[in-house]
Amino acid sequence: MIYLRLDGHQYQYEVEDILKLFFMDEKIILVSEDSFDLSEGVFIRSSLVKREAGGNIVFELNSSVKGIDGLTYESTLDITQIIEEISDTHKAKRAVKRVIKRQVYKILVQYTKKEMPWGVLTGIRPAKIVHEMLDNRHDKEYILEELKNNYFLSEHKAHVLYNVALSEKKILDSTKSDMVSIYIGIPFCPTRCLYCSFTSNPIKKYEKMVESYMAALAKEIKSVDKMLKDRMLKIQSIYIGGGTPTSIDAQYLEMLLKEIESTFCLDFVREFTLEAGRPDSITLKKLEVIANSKVNRISINPQTMKDETLLRIGRSHTSLDIIEAFKLARGLGFDNINMDVIAGLPGEKLEDFLYTLHEIEKLFPESITVHTMSIKRASRLKDERNNYKLTDASEVAKMVNAAYEFIRGMGLLPYYLYRQKNILGNLENIGYARPGTESIYNVQIMEERQTIFALGAGAITKIVYPKENRIERVFNVKSIEDYISRIDEMIRRKEEIMHTNIQKVKS
Ligand code: SF4
Numbered sequence: 001m002i003y004l005r006l007d008g009h010q011y012q013y014e015v016e017d018i019l020k021l022f023f024m025d026e027k028i029i030l031v032s033e034d035s036f037d038l039s040e041g042v043f044i045r046s047s048l049v050k051r052e053a054g055g056n057i058v059f060e061l062n063s064s065v066k067g068i069d070g071l072t073y074e075s076t077l078d079i080t081q082i083i084e085e086i087s088d089t090h091k092a093k094r095a096v097k098r099v100i101k102r103q104v105y106k107i108l109v110q111y112t113k114k115e116m117p118w119g120v121l122t123g124i125r126p127a128k129i130v131h132e133m134l135d136n137r138h139d140k141e142y143i144l145e146e147l148k149n150n151y152f153l154s155e156h157k158a159h160v161l162y163n164v165a166l167s168e169k170k171i172l173d174s175t176k177s178d179m180v181s182i183y184i185g186i187p188f189c190p191t192r193c194l195y196c197s198f199t200s201n202p203i204k205k206y207e208k209m210v211e212s213y214m215a216a217l218a219k220e221i222k223s224v225d226k227m228l229k230d231r232m233l234k235i236q237s238i239y240i241g242g243g244t245p246t247s248i249d250a251q252y253l254e255m256l257l258k259e260i261e262s263t264f265c266l267d268f269v270r271e272f273t274l275e276a277g278r279p280d281s282i283t284l285k286k287l288e289v290i291a292n293s294k295v296n297r298i299s300i301n302p303q304t305m306k307d308e309t310l311l312r313i314g315r316s317h318t319s320l321d322i323i324e325a326f327k328l329a330r331g332l333g334f335d336n337i338n339m340d341v342i343a344g345l346p347g348e349k350l351e352d353f354l355y356t357l358h359e360i361e362k363l364f365p366e367s368i369t370v371h372t373m374s375i376k377r378a379s380r381l382k383d384e385r386n387n388y389k390l391t392d393a394s395e396v397a398k399m400v401n402a403a404y405e406f407i408r409g410m411g412l413l414p415y416y417l418y419r420q421k422n423i424l425g426n427l428e429n430i431g432y433a434r435p436g437t438e439s440i441y442n443v444q445i446m447e448e449r450q451t452i453f454a455l456g457a458g459a460i461t462k463i464v465y466p467k468e469n470r471i472e473r474v475f476n477v478k479s480i481e482d483y484i485s486r487i488d489e490m491i492r493r494k495e496e497i498m499h500t501n502i503q504k505v506k507s
Helices: 012-022 080-085 089-112 127-135 140-149 155-173 203-230 250-263 284-291 307-312 319-331 350-363 393-409 440-447 480-485 487-506
Strands: 002-007 028-030 042-053 056-066 072-078 179-186 234-242 271-277 297-300 337-343 367-372 413-418 429-433 452-455 460-465 470-475
Touching (some): 012 042, 080 089, 127 140, 140 155, 179 250, 250 284, 319 337, 337 393, 470 487
Parallel strands (some): 179 452, 337 367
Antiparallel strands (some): 056 072, 452 460
16 A cells, blocks of 8 residues: 655656556555655655745755655755756746656666666657757767666667657658648457457457448448548558457458558558558458558567467467468568567566577567556456466566567567556566568557558547647547447548638637
């Protein structure tokens, strides 16, 4: 149990974010006084005090932690200068939040004797900080020092993040302002994986709805095409994800690809990805349909090459199916294949994970994405957590480090990364690619510098206004039934926001 007391400020969310890094499974209880049973947990206090000293107003930040052993660690900081120097209230608040997070982090490091690989960075997109510094023309030395001294990143993570941001920058800098990307969601899968939190529905149960879903999608494709043409926007990349797009029959897959190709202008599309995803959804016929389309990048995702783990996580295929699907795809000429793996799957140890990497190396994919296991709120794993043995955080860290060395040894370099809530060991997900095969879409979705139109059930469109440093989101309903029956409303939602913004620009 974690008892948290805040005085003089209300940055509960920020402080809790830091607490969760150290006490992932503990319940946090907000208290207003110091009377509680310390034998049950840890007491953390963070307070902002305004007082007079020598005729001047002083702002002081105090944080302390007290544990079962009675030991107290505390820190006091004078932040008067920060508050007085920043005239913009919004910026001043941000600066104060940052100092509070750092102060709480530091006392928790003292208390737990543990440092976090990503320091105080709790957001999903850590590379954004580096991009900001690069935009402000700071050099490598400055950026690395900032990451280590101000955000408390480990030496290794600071270098990884810097290199990833540099790699992303090439794609971001080559993107013109009239370019957008398209995401199309196919929310069906053969079965639901243990850790899944995506919009995914078992295809067997929903088979009868696929036709209507495709019809609704076709309508949305046409409407988005009109929005793009009216505004003279060009498509840079297309990503068909899900779910598992190859869950649907070859005839529907063909229908979808033809709809995309006959509607959108593909003249400027540099990358067209289709997530074949699970091998138990891949057939020769489907791969032929994809091979005959404009798709130039696919994903075949093993997650693990250990058969017993595949069974444990609810995937109805074997490692042999993965190898066969991959070879089938290669045989049809697919020359840009990504493979996803997960470090820290329930019951796996470092040697299991290394086995997976060795098996994947034999297939020689163009890119590999290494996810770290995370316990997502909407997943079955979250509900059934007690039934599974989660991999120890230090073992997961070894896996992630081993992947970094191993995959770089294969000639693939890290090119994008992101983090998630409740990720084991507070680690990260990294995409590695052979130079020249980095996914444009993955970089764009992560760095949020490009508008992405998202179509299909549960898809979220992001309209980016770089000059205003602002993003507007348009949500599609998650349920397949609602998406089909309310497709006109989904289209209207997008049209309205585009219309409103055009009006704003004009006025
Ligand atoms: S394949 Fe992906 S989308 Fe489908 S159930 Fe598994 S994790 Fe979810």
